[in-house]
Amino acid sequence: MKEAAQKKINKYERILEAAAKVFAEKGFHKARISDVAKLAGVADGTVYLYFQNKDDLLIKTFEFIMDEVNSVIRNIYENEPSHKERIKKLITAHYQLASRYPHAAELITFELRQSQKFMKEYENKKFKEYLRLIGTIIKEGQEAGDFSKSLSPYVTSRAIFGILNETMLQWIASKGKYRIDEISNTVMKIVLEGIA
Amino acid sequence: MKEAAQKKINKYERILEAAAKVFAEKGFHKARISDVAKLAGVADGTVYLYFQNKDDLLIKTFEFIMDEVNSVIRNIYENEPSHKERIKKLITAHYQLASRYPHAAELITFELRQSQKFMKEYENKKFKEYLRLIGTIIKEGQEAGDFSKSLSPYVTSRAIFGILNETMLQWIASKGKYRIDEISNTVMKIVLEGIA
Amino acid sequence: MKEAAQKKINKYERILEAAAKVFAEKGFHKARISDVAKLAGVADGTVYLYFQNKDDLLIKTFEFIMDEVNSVIRNIYENEPSHKERIKKLITAHYQLASRYPHAAELITFELRQSQKFMKEYENKKFKEYLRLIGTIIKEGQEAGDFSKSLSPYVTSRAIFGILNETMLQWIASKGKYRIDEISNTVMKIVLEGIA
Amino acid sequence: MKEAAQKKINKYERILEAAAKVFAEKGFHKARISDVAKLAGVADGTVYLYFQNKDDLLIKTFEFIMDEVNSVIRNIYENEPSHKERIKKLITAHYQLASRYPHAAELITFELRQSQKFMKEYENKKFKEYLRLIGTIIKEGQEAGDFSKSLSPYVTSRAIFGILNETMLQWIASKGKYRIDEISNTVMKIVLEGIA
DNA sequence: GATGAATGAGCATTCATTCAT
DNA sequence: TATGAATGAATGCTCATTCAT
Numbered sequence: 001m002k003e004a005a006q007k008k009i010n011k012y013e014r015i016l017e018a019a020a021k022v023f024a025e026k027g028f029h030k031a032r033i034s035d036v037a038k039l040a041g042v043a044d045g046t047v048y049l050y051f052q053n054k055d056d057l058l059i060k061t062f063e064f065i066m067d068e069v070n071s072v073i074r075n076i077y078e079n080e081p082s083h084k085e086r087i088k089k090l091i092t093a094h095y096q097l098a099s100r101y102p103h104a105a106e107l108i109t110f111e112l113r114q115s116q117k118f119m120k121e122y123e124n125k126k127f128k129e130y131l132r133l134i135g136t137i138i139k140e141g142q143e144a145g146d147f148s149k150s151l152s153p154y155v156t157s158r159a160i161f162g163i164l165n166e167t168m169l170q171w172i173a174s175k176g177k178y179r180i181d182e183i184s185n186t187v188m189k190i191v192l193e194g195i196a
Numbered sequence: 197m198k199e200a201a202q203k204k205i206n207k208y209e210r211i212l213e214a215a216a217k218v219f220a221e222k223g224f225h226k227a228r229i230s231d232v233a234k235l236a237g238v239a240d241g242t243v244y245l246y247f248q249n250k251d252d253l254l255i256k257t258f259e260f261i262m263d264e265v266n267s268v269i270r271n272i273y274e275n276e277p278s279h280k281e282r283i284k285k286l287i288t289a290h291y292q293l294a295s296r297y298p299h300a301a302e303l304i305t306f307e308l309r310q311s312q313k314f315m316k317e318y319e320n321k322k323f324k325e326y327l328r329l330i331g332t333i334i335k336e337g338q339e340a341g342d343f344s345k346s347l348s349p350y351v352t353s354r355a356i357f358g359i360l361n362e363t364m365l366q367w368i369a370s371k372g373k374y375r376i377d378e379i380s381n382t383v384m385k386i387v388l389e390g391i392a
Numbered sequence: 393m394k395e396a397a398q399k400k401i402n403k404y405e406r407i408l409e410a411a412a413k414v415f416a417e418k419g420f421h422k423a424r425i426s427d428v429a430k431l432a433g434v435a436d437g438t439v440y441l442y443f444q445n446k447d448d449l450l451i452k453t454f455e456f457i458m459d460e461v462n463s464v465i466r467n468i469y470e471n472e473p474s475h476k477e478r479i480k481k482l483i484t485a486h487y488q489l490a491s492r493y494p495h496a497a498e499l500i501t502f503e504l505r506q507s508q509k510f511m512k513e514y515e516n517k518k519f520k521e522y523l524r525l526i527g528t529i530i531k532e533g534q535e536a537g538d539f540s541k542s543l544s545p546y547v548t549s550r551a552i553f554g555i556l557n558e559t560m561l562q563w564i565a566s567k568g569k570y571r572i573d574e575i576s577n578t579v580m581k582i583v584l585e586g587i588a
Numbered sequence: 589m590k591e592a593a594q595k596k597i598n599k600y601e602r603i604l605e606a607a608a609k610v611f612a613e614k615g616f617h618k619a620r621i622s623d624v625a626k627l628a629g630v631a632d633g634t635v636y637l638y639f640q641n642k643d644d645l646l647i648k649t650f651e652f653i654m655d656e657v658n659s660v661i662r663n664i665y666e667n668e669p670s671h672k673e674r675i676k677k678l679i680t681a682h683y684q685l686a687s688r689y690p691h692a693a694e695l696i697t698f699e700l701r702q703s704q705k706f707m708k709e710y711e712n713k714k715f716k717e718y719l720r721l722i723g724t725i726i727k728e729g730q731e732a733g734d735f736s737k738s739l740s741p742y743v744t745s746r747a748i749f750g751i752l753n754e755t756m757l758q759w760i761a762s763k764g765k766y767r768i769d770e771i772s773n774t775v776m777k778i779v780l781e782g783i784a
Numbered sequence: 785g786a787t788g789a790a791t792g793a794g795c796a797t798t799c800a801t802t803c804a805t
Numbered sequence: 806t807a808t809g810a811a812t813g814a815a816t817g818c819t820c821a822t823t824c825a826t
Contacts, residue, residue: 011790029225033817043791045819054817148385155363155374155382162362163355170354178351186351189344194390229800230809239808241802250800403811421617425796435812437798446796540777547755547766547774554754555747562746570743578743581736586782621821622788631787633823642821 066126262322458518475533654714
């Protein structure tokens with residue numbers, strides 16, 4: 001990364017990344033806008049040139065991260081024809097993303113729910129899209145006879161998210177006690193057998 | 197029980213139950229002590245005669261709920277010899293508890309993580325006990341040859357919690373769109389096949 | 393005034409009086425709630441136990457003052473049968489009130505309009521009542537043949553307020569350069585001749 | 589005039605006129621420099637090339653308007669020898685100016701006082717000149733025996749301003765309920781009889 | 785001169801907690 | 806024990822002003 005060049009441009013993204021980190025570390029409520037601004041290297045007021053308010057900053061941070069995640073999943077869906085391989089790659093991709101962007105992972109893990117609670121009006125489109133993508137993979141697998149037809153695709157996609165999210169959290173919290181491939185291995189077996 | 201003693205216990209539990217409800221409805225940060233006090237039918241100051249502060253009230257509310265949950269699980273473990281049946285009953289019990297005490301379920305689902313974040317020093321003993329109980333069931337099942345030996349029991353117990361938690365949330369949020377037995381069915385299949 | 397006794401009771405009125413003074417001295421916008429609180433000898437938060445917000449505090453301060461003024465005028469109206477004397481006493485009473493409660497006078501003079509501007513929804517009932525009272529005095533004087541029938545009572549009552557308000561301001565701003573009876577004299581002549 | 593010079597003058601006056609309008613509509617404190625700039629069709633920063641700061645902009649706007657008013661009054665004074673006619677024309681001119689430049693009228697009516705409050709150091713020369721002009725008309729009328737000698741000219745000029753200002757406000761606020769000639773008529777009678 | 789992105793000081797309001805009764 | 810009035814720390818957001826271009 002070219003620090004100097006970054007300074008001027010991409011203030012929007014710099015704030016987003018700072019927000020992801022601060023929100024992940026302190027939690028949304030304890031995080032102060034001034035913390036985010038300081039980490040992003042801008043003035044407090046500057047945050048409000050790019051985001052409407054603190055809630056909006058949280059939402060945009062989510063959507064920024066979820067866009068990444070969804071794009072990865074869509075990519076798997078479009079390039080991998082095997083239904084079982086799709087699931088395998090999906091799981092692998094999750095842990096890869098989590099280890100590359102731990103703050104983002106932590107943010108989704110920790111703050112996603114909380115935010116839905118106090119922003120009743122916010123319809124989490126990106127998360128719905130995420131579930132829809134996985135649901136499609138499940139459905140096509142069922143139609144092809146690779147996955148059990150007795151499973152509700154919507155419940156299954158939610159269950160898969162639950163497993164991934166919880167074990168990702170376990171890994172983040174453990175700080176090295178659990179190796180990521182031990183987790184990944186167990187999860188992959190459970191999911192693949194579970195939906196077979 | 198003497199009247200005076202009864203009264204105190206009642207007040208303690210009344211506050212706990214009020215707290216569970218208010219925290220679940222508003223989220224911990226948005227919930228005000230005065231809301232809890234009003235619902236419990238006591239003065240604001242009275243809450244501080246039974247709990248050190250707001251954090252302590254949240255912790256005690258968790259532990260109150262988790263004690264119930266752990267006691268149910270321990271009961272299953274002690275009275276059900278079949279390993280697979282233990283898992284089935286465990287899952288059933290979860291959804292039963294959730295539908296009987298939706299506030300408690302919502303509280304655990306929504307606030308558990310958040311609280312861990314701002315109470316770094318708080319070691320969530322009751323949750324650890326929960327995971328240990330499930331871990332034991334898994335381990336014994338593996339030793340008996342009923343569950344796959346290639347799974348990490350700790351990761352598996354966490355994965356099971358993730359599935360149950362996430363689908364419970366799905367059910368709570370859907371408010372009737374998903375029937376609990378549709379969810380329960382799919383989850384039971386995934387878990388049983390997944391760990392087999 | 394018994395300071396000690398006052399301390400406990402009448403927190404509401406103490407805040408009102410502090411507000412009148414601070415608003416008069418600094419203007420509504422520059423006045424800080426903490427200034428009012430400090431002058432009233434209470435904590436910032438205490439202001440919010442008695443008033444909804446800063447706007448409400450301003451409104452209540454106005455109404456408190458206007459109630460006094462209207463009560464004085466109503467008293468004159470009810471006890472003085474002579475139409476000309478009513479006007480004389482009205483004018484005298486105004487300057488007396490102004491010299492006794494200069495902060496209140498200044499507040500009405502300075503802030504009354506401004507507040508109407510930014511609180512579009514606030515219908516200034518007390519000021520309307522004030523104008524109605526004077527309008528009634530004018531109308532009855534016209535019917536009795538003491539005041540010119542060619543004058544619009546509503547415009548006249550407004551004109552009288554304009555004269556009193558402006559000259560009161562002149563006196564407050566002059567800080568002694570103009571004697572109050574010089575002002576009072578001139579005003580009384582203009583008004584009495586003007587409406588005769 | 590050369591184009592360049594023209595442009596600058598235009599920009600200066602365009603900002604002044606925008607300021608008069610915005611200040612009148614929103615009040616000084618609620619008006620934002622960016623509102624004024626946008627209405628004037630210039631950048632925010634450009635305002636600061638012509639005016640020192642927001643206070644200065646308000647002052648210059650006042651003085652711009654008061655210069656107009658004073659020039660009209662001076663014209664009446666210089667061209668009309670009859671003392672009574674001077675007063676009549678003065679009153680007529682006021683309402684004419686108010687109906688032609690409602691924003692300016694509203695600005696003077698609403699904001700004049702407020703501004704004096706927070707700009708303690710600002711000596712309102714143009715307003716003093718206004719009062720001096722009317723005072724001169726009164727004094728000469730008194731010397732000629734047309735107006736009562738027992739009136740203080742300074743108080744009287746202030747009283748006249750008070751009447752005009754307040755009734756102008758009444759008219760502006762009523763938005764058509766009162767016709768301007770009903771107001772003008774009543775005011776003219778009160779003033780002429782009042783000072784006779 | 786002209787721009788407008790960036791700055792950062794300033795303040796109303798909330799609510800956990802205390803303590804006199 | 807119980808009360809609830811009083812406290813005061815803590816922070817999101819606005820907008821006048823600056824200055825690099």
